[in-house]
Amino acid sequence: MEKTATIQARINPEVKREAQKILSQLHMTMSEAIALYLNQITLHKGIPFEIKIPNEVTQKTLKDSEAGKNLHRTDTVADLFEELNC
Structure with missing residues (x-):
């Protein structure tokens, strides 16, 4: 599937840094993690965890x-x- 859509979000810089450290250990980019999250929302037809x-x-x-x-x-x-x- 072609990846042409862009998402912009304002995030606390410390949260972003910490997430990037973890994602780096998982050998994932921020874009891959966000795509994974959005795919899970689609599959679950909602947020993939309890809120x-x-x-x-x-x-x-x-x-x-x-x-x-x-x-x-x-x-x-x-x-x-x-x-x-x-």
Whole structure:
């Protein structure tokens, strides 16, 4: 199939850099990745992964986390796992 259509998108430069690093490891170009994504949208007849609006509890938790509120802290990862195993 002929590739003649052009897409332009404004992307956060850091997101683009990180994606390019990953795609490079996969030996894919950004254009190939975007084409793959668009093909998956066509095959799935929608976005190829679940997208949903978080419930109120999740929204509040995300906002609190971003603001540094109500965070649980431990001194070490081992302490965290010990607490989780209780």
